Amino acid sequence: xxxxxxxxxxxxxxxxxxxxxxxxxxxxxxxxxxxxxxxxxxxxxxxxxxxxxxxxxxxxxxxxxxxxxxxxxxxxxxxxxxxxxxxxxxxxxxxxxxxxxxxxxxxxxxxxxxxxxxxxxxxxxxxxxxxxxxxxxxxxxxxxxxxxxxxxxxxxxxxxxxxxxxxxxxxxxxxxxxxxxxxxxxxxxxxxxxxxxxxxxxxxxxxxxxxxxxxxxxxxxxxxxxxxxxxxxxxxxxxxxxxxxxxxxxxxxxxxxxxxxxxxxxxxxxxxxxxxxxxxxxxxxxxxxxxxxxxxxxxxxxxxxxxxxxxxxxxxxxxxxxxxxxxxxxxxxxxxxxxxxxxxxxxxxxxxxxxxxxxxxxxxxxxxxxxxxxxxxxxxxxxx
Ligand SMILES: [Mn+2]
Numbered sequence: 001x002x003x004x005x006x007x008x009x010x011x012x013x014x015x016x017x018x019x020x021x022x023x024x025x026x027x028x029x030x031x032x033x034x035x036x037x038x039x040x041x042x043x044x045x046x047x048x049x050x051x052x053x054x055x056x057x058x059x060x061x062x063x064x065x066x067x068x069x070x071x072x073x074x075x076x077x078x079x080x081x082x083x084x085x086x087x088x089x090x091x092x093x094x095x096x097x098x099x100x101x102x103x104x105x106x107x108x109x110x111x112x113x114x115x116x117x118x119x120x121x122x123x124x125x126x127x128x129x130x131x132x133x134x135x136x137x138x139x140x141x142x143x144x145x146x147x148x149x150x151x152x153x154x155x156x157x158x159x160x161x162x163x164x165x166x167x168x169x170x171x172x173x174x175x176x177x178x179x180x181x182x183x184x185x186x187x188x189x190x191x192x193x194x195x196x197x198x199x200x201x202x203x204x205x206x207x208x209x210x211x212x213x214x215x216x217x218x219x220x221x222x223x224x225x226x227x228x229x230x231x232x233x234x235x236x237x238x239x240x241x242x243x244x245x246x247x248x249x250x251x252x253x254x255x256x257x258x259x260x261x262x263x264x265x266x267x268x269x270x271x272x273x274x275x276x277x278x279x280x281x282x283x284x285x286x287x288x289x290x291x292x293x294x295x296x297x298x299x300x301x302x303x304x305x306x307x308x309x310x311x312x313x314x315x316x317x318x319x320x321x322x323x324x325x326x327x328x329x330x331x332x333x334x335x336x337x338x339x340x341x342x343x344x345x346x347x348x349x350x351x352x353x354x355x356x357x358x359x360x361x362x363x364x365x366x367x368x369x370x371x372x373x374x375x376x377x378x379x380x381x382x383x384x
Contacts, residue, residue: 003170004181005200009158010170013151017167020127020149021174024050027100027125028057028175032066032092034085034124035102038164039071041190041222043105045183046129046168047071048240050102053175065092069232075132077107082115086122100125105164108134108143108152116146128152129167131160131191161193166201182210183240190219209244218247221254227295261295262304269305280316280333282380283309287321287328299328299364306330318383322376325369330362333383338363341382349374 003010010017027033033054037047051069058066068088072081089099101119106112107128113135116126127149134141134154144150153162165187169180185205188198189212205215221239229235239250274284285305287298296304302321309317310332318336321328329338338358342365345354352371356364367375 004173004184004204005197007162007197007200009153009156009162009197010167012156012158013153013167016149016151017171017174020129020151021171023100023125023127023148024054024102024171024175028054029059029066031097031125032068032089032099033102034089034099035067035069035104036072036077036081036085036106037069037103038075038105039073039226040105041219041226042163042165042187043071044222044226044236045165045187045190045240046163046171047102047104048236049165049169049172049178049180049183050104050175052180052237052241053172053178056176056178062093071226071231072106074111075106076109076111077103077115078112079115079118082118085124086119089122089124098123098125100127103128103130104168105130106132108132108141108150108154110135110142112143113146116143120146129164129171131163131167133160160191161188161195162197163187163191163193165191166193166197179208180241181205181208182215185210185212185215186219186222186240189215190223214248214251217251217255220258221251224254224258224295227297258295265290265296265301266304266308269301270308273305273309278315280318280383281309281313282383283317283319284376285319285321288323298323298326302328302330303362320376320379322372324372326356326364326366327375327379328364329358329379331383332361336361336383338365341365341379344382345375345378348378 035047035051037043047069054067101124108130119126126147128143128147129151131153134143134152141150141155151167153159166184169183172178172180182205184201188201202212218239225236239247269285272286276282287301298321302319306319309319316333318331318333337360342354342356349371353368355366358364
């Protein structure tokens with residue numbers, strides 16, 4: 001069987017993918033399989049594709065002993081996850097069988113090292129399928145030697161544009177042939193993938209009747225569900241894998257609600273915006289009183305306001321979503337680099353517990369509440 005697209009990165013990952021497929025196939029019905037994944041559209045898509053493939057091959061009446069899937073709360077495999085995965089395994093009736101743990105769309109950085117080591121200590125087999133930049137040490141991804149299979153485009157010279165959901169959907173087809181042609185496009189669009197691979201997958205989806213608009217709409221709905229529910233639900237399967245007509249109806253209903261909530265948020269945040277500067281506009285929005293747990297969350301709100309003001313102003317803009325001890329940044333200023341800014345803040349505010357990260361033009365900075373005004377002053381200084 002071949003991959004859905006011609007991809008240099010997939011080709012280079014091929015032997016790792018084959019190894020993972022072999023291990024998964026050997027485990028089906030013999031060993032419990034635990035799927036842990038990032039709680040966003042990309043993570044859900046890849047995990048649900050593999051879950052469905054395994055589920056379709058499982059003939060045991062005790063299916064729930066042999067297949068479990070749950071989203072992780074943190075964007076890495078953390079102690080909490082390992083604790084529950086190991087604890088549940090120990091009290092399970094099939095506890096004498098070694099579980100296979102599949103970690104998807106997270107698990108490549110040193111933040112996951114301790115929890116993965118712990119799972120290995122309890123005999124788990126571990127496969128990591130991820131596309132986040134791994135932590136490297138002496139040129140090697142430090143997680144790799146603690147896993148049975150490590151699949152990440154960065155270890156073969158690729159990057160995050162081949163997403164975990166794409167790889168997961170491809171892997172699922174080797175486990176059991178199933179109609180998942182549109183899933184890699186959904187995963188990639190959700191993660192803002194660029195380049196040849198996502199173009200290829202959009203083409204594959206189009207041939208099956210999925211326009212880019214529908215793909216984007218489903219991706220939005222899954223991200224919305226992930227944010228709201230963050231749990232294992234067949235509703236996610238419905239959105240991803242029911243027939244095209246049903247998918248359209250459901251995505252339409254949910255997306256309309258998302259649009260309504262986002263429009264309401266824009267109105268609320270407009271009233272909270274303080275705009276300064278002429279050629280380069282700085283838009284400071286106090287998001288600290290926005291109800292926590294409502295949609296859209298802080299990061300997304302800042303993105304929404306960025307897109308709103310980008311249309312309003314011809315000038316370059318810097319949007320700051322300001323909370324008591326964090327600021328979310330979105331900008332189109334030239335030469336802006338959130339990571340460089342964080343480094344400067346760290347040097348100047350040694351007592352400020354500065355943390356955070358992101359891309360050049362989008363990211364979040366965390367700090368001790370006591371230095372909030374200094375952080376704001378220094379960000380404005382940096383922006384000049
Ligand atoms: Mn992802």
